Amino acid sequence: MAKLETKKILVTGSVGQIGSELTLALRRKYGNDNVVATGRKTKPSEILLNSGPFEFIDITDRKSVEKVVKEYNIDTIYNMAAILSAVGEEKPLLCWDVNINGLYNILEIAREFEMAKVFVPSSIAAFGPETPQENTPQETILKPKTMYGVTKVAGELLGDYYFKRFGLDVRGVRYPGIISSETLPGGGTTDYAVEIFYEAIKNKKYTCFVKKDTVLPMMYMPDCIKGTIDLMETDIKNLKHHCDFNMASMSFSAEELANEIKKHIPDFVCKYKPDFRQAIADTWPKTINDISARKEWGWKPKYNISTMTKDMLDKLGKRYEQGTL
Numbered sequence: 382m383a384k385l386e387t388k389k390i391l392v393t394g395s396v397g398q399i400g401s402e403l404t405l406a407l408r409r410k411y412g413n414d415n416v417v418a419t420g421r422k423t424k425p426s427e428i429l430l431n432s433g434p435f436e437f438i439d440i441t442d443r444k445s446v447e448k449v450v451k452e453y454n455i456d457t458i459y460n461m462a463a464i465l466s467a468v469g470e471e472k473p474l475l476c477w478d479v480n481i482n483g484l485y486n487i488l489e490i491a492r493e494f495e496m497a498k499v500f501v502p503s504s505i506a507a508f509g510p511e512t513p514q515e516n517t518p519q520e521t522i523l524k525p526k527t528m529y530g531v532t533k534v535a536g537e538l539l540g541d542y543y544f545k546r547f548g549l550d551v552r553g554v555r556y557p558g559i560i561s562s563e564t565l566p567g568g569g570t571t572d573y574a575v576e577i578f579y580e581a582i583k584n585k586k587y588t589c590f591v592k593k594d595t596v597l598p599m600m601y602m603p604d605c606i607k608g609t610i611d612l613m614e615t616d617i618k619n620l621k622h623h624c625d626f627n628m629a630s631m632s633f634s635a636e637e638l639a640n641e642i643k644k645h646i647p648d649f650v651c652k653y654k655p656d657f658r659q660a661i662a663d664t665w666p667k668t669i670n671d672i673s674a675r676k677e678w679g680w681k682p683k684y685n686i687s688t689m690t691k692d693m694l695d696k697l698g699k700r701y702e703q704g705t706l
């Protein structure tokens with residue numbers, strides 16, 4: 382039987398875009414010493430290092446994870462380590478290794494140590510060209526055409542399997558593109574929606590790697606963090622789904638985002654030069670139906686394109702003035 386009490390949390394991929402902010406939010410909520418940040422190679426930020434424990438592990442190396450789990454008596458894992466869609470197409474075997482073999486190690490360790498909960502993120506990349514692109518339903522066709530998408534579908538199924546077969550409490554959401562002001566994303570198709578802000582502030586121009594009319598679902602980081610923790614805190618009795626919650630917030634085209642930025646930086650110029658990531662974006666939904674997340678655990682985003690854009694520009698603008706951008 383799974384333990385009920387959450388005492389010690391391990392975050393994999395804590396140096397990444399979502400992992401870094403999630404770790405700090407978890408430390409604020411559960412206490413600095415109760416949240417162990419981990420990463421594979423990248424040097425962690427000062428704030429991550431100074432606010433609580435940090436360990437280097439590689440989720441594809443089961444022993445390295447087990448060692449930390451034992452040392453800190455971990456009972457909850459947020460498995461944020463992943464290879465994203467664009468890098469996944471350049472390095473499909475690495476993508477499979479980290480996203481599937483790594484995930485399998487995490488689930489097996491969680492089962493072996495009878496952990497209370499595991500968070501396993503999925504993505505809108507689980508969908509494919511045969512999926513309805515507007516108001517994409519919770520239950521729908523999952524035939525992705527990227528290796529990243531294949532690993533995300535398999536990850537959802539594996540998490541659900543561990544729940545049913547072993548009683549391990551595994552939960553997850555299908556993240557849209559996440560926009561954030563603290564850590565840059567790396568290797569994703571939705572990364573343009575973050576890069577555009579940095580370039581608008583630093584150079585007042587940006588060359589976007591998807592076409593101007595490309596519409597994708599996006600979310601601002603504060604909503605992403607809140608939603609992730611809210612799902613993990615929900616009483617399991619409320620959940621009909623486990624590892625595959627659609628989670629929507631805002632959807633816009635690249636041009637709509639550029640126009641929103643222009644309201645604050647009138648001389649900002651955005652050009653469009655699509656590359657291989659366009660083909661990936663074209664297979665993903667435009668808008669998402671997240672009624673199950675709203676009903677089962679009360680998901681409700683706060684930000685829209687204009688409040689998110691204003692907040693991003695305020696935060697990055699301050700860092701630019703301080704010379705830290």
Ligand code: AKB
Binds near residue numbers: 465467503529559568
């Ligand atoms: C990516 O673009 O690969 C990710 C995602 C949508 O999962 N941001």
